[in-house]
Amino acid sequence: MFGTYDYRITVLAVVVAILASYTALDLVGRVSAATRSRDAFAWLAAGAVAMGTGIWSMHFVGMLAFELPIEMGYDIHITALSWLMAVLASSVALFLASRAALSRARLLIGAVFMAVSIAGMHYTGMAAMLMEPGIVYDPLWVGISLLIALAASGAALWIAFYLREVSRVRGFAGKAGAAVFMGAAIVGMHYAGMAAAKFPIGSICGAASQLDSVWLATLVGACTILLLGTALTAAALDRRLESHTAQLIYSLSEANSSLRHASRHDPLTNLANRHLLHERVEQALMQWREKKTRFSIAYIDLDGFKVINDQLGHDVGDQLLKRAGAAMTSVVRHGDTVARMGGDEFIVVLQGLSTQEAVARVCEKLLDAIAQVGEGSARLSASIGSATCPRDGTALSDLVTAGDVAMYIAKNKGKNCYQAYESSMATRIAEEYTVQEDLRDAIQDGELVVYYQPKYSTRDRQLTGAEALVRWEHPDKGMIPPDQFIGIAERSGLINDLESWVLDSVCAQIRRWLDMGLEVPPISVNLSAIRIHNEDLPERTQACLDKHGVAASYLMFEITESLAVREILRAVEALKRFSAMGVRVALDDFGTGHSSLSYLRQLPIQQLKIDRSFIKDLGACDGDHVEIVRSIIGLAHALRLRVVAEGVETEQQMAFLDSLDCDEVQGFLMGRPVPAAAFGEVVAQQSGRAGKATLHMLPGA
Numbered sequence: 001m002f003g004t005y006d007y008r009i010t011v012l013a014v015v016v017a018i019l020a021s022y023t024a025l026d027l028v029g030r031v032s033a034a035t036r037s038r039d040a041f042a043w044l045a046a047g048a049v050a051m052g053t054g055i056w057s058m059h060f061v062g063m064l065a066f067e068l069p070i071e072m073g074y075d076i077h078i079t080a081l082s083w084l085m086a087v088l089a090s091s092v093a094l095f096l097a098s099r100a101a102l103s104r105a106r107l108l109i110g111a112v113f114m115a116v117s118i119a120g121m122h123y124t125g126m127a128a129m130l131m132e133p134g135i136v137y138d139p140l141w142v143g144i145s146l147l148i149a150l151a152a153s154g155a156a157l158w159i160a161f162y163l164r165e166v167s168r169v170r171g172f173a174g175k176a177g178a179a180v181f182m183g184a185a186i187v188g189m190h191y192a193g194m195a196a197a198k199f200p201i202g203s204i205c206g207a208a209s210q211l212d213s214v215w216l217a218t219l220v221g222a223c224t225i226l227l228l229g230t231a232l233t234a235a236a237l238d239r240r241l242e243s244h245t246a247q248l249i250y251s252l253s254e255a256n257s258s259l260r261h262a263s264r265h266d267p268l269t270n271l272a273n274r275h276l277l278h279e280r281v282e283q284a285l286m287q288w289r290e291k292k293t294r295f296s297i298a299y300i301d302l303d304g305f306k307v308i309n310d311q312l313g314h315d316v317g318d319q320l321l322k323r324a325g326a327a328m329t330s331v332v333r334h335g336d337t338v339a340r341m342g343g344d345e346f347i348v349v350l351q352g353l354s355t356q357e358a359v360a361r362v363c364e365k366l367l368d369a370i371a372q373v374g375e376g377s378a379r380l381s382a383s384i385g386s387a388t389c390p391r392d393g394t395a396l397s398d399l400v401t402a403g404d405v406a407m408y409i410a411k412n413k414g415k416n417c418y419q420a421y422e423s424s425m426a427t428r429i430a431e432e433y434t435v436q437e438d439l440r441d442a443i444q445d446g447e448l449v450v451y452y453q454p455k456y457s458t459r460d461r462q463l464t465g466a467e468a469l470v471r472w473e474h475p476d477k478g479m480i481p482p483d484q485f486i487g488i489a490e491r492s493g494l495i496n497d498l499e500s501w502v503l504d505s506v507c508a509q510i511r512r513w514l515d516m517g518l519e520v521p522p523i524s525v526n527l528s529a530i531r532i533h534n535e536d537l538p539e540r541t542q543a544c545l546d547k548h549g550v551a552a553s554y555l556m557f558e559i560t561e562s563l564a565v566r567e568i569l570r571a572v573e574a575l576k577r578f579s580a581m582g583v584r585v586a587l588d589d590f591g592t593g594h595s596s597l598s599y600l601r602q603l604p605i606q607q608l609k610i611d612r613s614f615i616k617d618l619g620a621c622d623g624d625h626v627e628i629v630r631s632i633i634g635l636a637h638a639l640r641l642r643v644v645a646e647g648v649e650t651e652q653q654m655a656f657l658d659s660l661d662c663d664e665v666q667g668f669l670m671g672r673p674v675p676a677a678a679f680g681e682v683v684a685q686q687s688g689r690a691g692k693a694t695l696h697m698l699p700g701a
């Protein structure tokens with residue numbers, strides 16, 4: 001008895017086989033992508049049912065397409081058993097293909113198991129027809145069908161394993177191609193199995209039913225396609241969710257790395273911040289402990305940066321800081337770390353420099369790089385102190401302190417230079433710190449006093465003014481001269497309080513003298529370079545004058561010429577405001593600084609004080625100084641400035657200055673600095689003898 005095939009149903013069976021294969025390949029990816037074992041199991045179970053049903057359905061629909069010239073049907077229980085076998089085969093396939101690795105042994109065992117299950121499904125399904133007499137199988141075709149089942153299972157497993165992680169587009173094309181191949185193999189196995197079956201003439205089907213096989217096949221096929229479609233849709237949704245989650249995880253890790261960068265870098269310069277610097281120094285220290293690799297740190301402080309910032313604005317200041325950071329980074333090695341400590345302070349960690357000379361060379365390069373930043377009055381310079389591990393310390397804090405101390409010394413040496421740390425420096429710094437603390441108390445406790453040194457006109461020796469000079473009456477150390485604490489006050493910032501106190505004290509004294517009816521000459525007060533840039537200094541000065549009811553003409557400021565020219569030029573605005581207030585300004589210590597006479601024209605000042613080092617040799621056959629003093633006086637007069645000679649100690653010097661047409665003199669010859677009461681007497685005598693040319697000899701201070 002020969003069977004025939006309904007080709008419409010056969011086509012449906014092929015479609016179902018291909019779709020089932022595609023679903024299987026798609027679900028393998030879901031099983032292996034699941035992060036939780038519960039999800040993996042759910043995908044495996046659902047996938048096995050969908051795929052198994054697909055394969056079984058192909059077989060079942062294929063069977064329905066087969067028609068014998070007798071009434072046919074299928075036993076429900078045996079059919080269910082064949083379905084179960086297909087599901088079992090699918091679960092094994094999905095499980096193996098979703099593993100992290102697919103060894104040859106595993107592939108072979110899996111393929112054999114699957115082939116047996118699929119063949120089992122097929123032949124069990126055939127048995128569900130309950131043919132009487134039984135179906136006779138051709139062993140050759142059975143063998144071929146088993147071989148096809150084995151080859152198809154092996155290929156299916158291998159393809160599923162390798163296609164599970166390919167990209168979506170390539171994945172679809174790959175999976176579709178593989179599905180057609182696998183579908184064809186399943187169909188091939190089915191029809192080889194069918195070819196093996198011989199139905200003896202007169203056979204009857206024990207499970208014959210009245211159901212129309214076209215309708216039954218359509219129903220089973222449609223339900224299966226629906227089931228497979230549902231599984232594919234669920235897999236697609238899960239994949240989308242997975243890619244969305246992956247996107248979120250990526251964004252989160254991006255945000256994390258930005259946060260990590262921000263927490264370890266300076267937002268303005270993008271250099272390392274303190275946090276990262278600490279990490280790098282700790283790493284360098286570890287390397288030193290393990291491999292004895294030396295390293296150094298360079299502590300860098302920009303010179304006068306606060307002034308630039310105040311004068312040119314914070315935006316310009318920020319740009320300069322950025323450029324300074326970039327300039328430093330450009331001259332150090334890739335493995336070195338340039339960090340900003342805040343403000344205008346930087347630390348560079350220099351790796352593996354074996355000698356102090358090598359450290360010095362890099363520090364010089366850093367100085368040069370910084371000096372290229374900015375132009376005109378905004379050109380930068382820096383002071384650098386270096387400390388080396390293990391020579392100057394083997395702990396982060398020790399090295400940073402040593403670098404800081406050395407930098408401090410470099411600053412005191414006159415800025416724009418480099419200094420390596422030496423152990424003796426620590427004592428000096430400690431001493432300075434003690435003086436600083438004492439001075440802070442001294443200002444508050446009234447231990448400071450102002451002395452006055454008179455100034456006279458050279459020609460008629462009339463009192464023309466006085467310079468207020470501060471002294472520190474230390475309860476234990478006695479009288480301390482200003483040279484020993486002004487520098488410390490400037491470096492520690494105490495100069496603001498100190499000079500405010502001096503100004504207040506001088507104005508109060510002028511008021512007292514005026515109240516005594518004295519003709520008080522202008523009193524000069526020294527103004528530190530640091531304070532001259534204080535925006536509110538003119539207002540504060542005016543407030544102090546107002547507080548004591550003293551006219552501005554009684555006051556004069558002396559600013560020192562040893563300031564860098566650019567710093568004085570930056571102070572032009574402040575000086576103009578003093579002029580507008582009626583407070584005169586003298587340029588002190590002229591000749592000791594940059595001695596650039598050309599810039600004098602730009603300064604709104606009224607007086608020029610020649611430094612005492614030029615006066616010392618006058619009259620002692622020193623032609624050089626005579627010529628210098630002569631030209632300074634000539635130039636000052638051309639600029640309509642009054643000239644005062646400082647440090648006049650001899651009559652000879654006095655006569656010389658007179659001959660050079662110097663306007664005023666100040667020095668031990670005419671009077672040393674004296675307390676207010678003593679100077680008051682000089683003023684009183686001068687007032688009484690007004691008009692007479694008198695030279696007062698005062699007791700020494």
Ligand SMILES: Nc1nc2c(ncn2[C@@H]2O[C@@H]3COP(=O)(O)O[C@H]4[C@@H](O)[C@H](n5cnc6c(=O)[nH]c(N)nc65)O[C@@H]4COP(=O)(O)O[C@H]3[C@H]2O)c(=O)[nH]1
Pocket residue numbers: 453468469470481482483486499502525526527528558588589612646647648649666667668669673
């Ligand atoms: N060898 C010699 N020296 C003479 C002669 N005549 C005056 N002197 C000294 O020369 C210094 C003149 O003051 P300076 O150049 O402004 O130099 C001052 C000034 O720069 C600074 N200073 C004093 N008081 C203040 C202050 O209130 N504020 C600031 N910022 N600095 C001050 O301290 C420096 C030193 O002050 P002093 O020790 O009082 O020293 C004074 C004075 O005693 C002389 O004929 N021969």
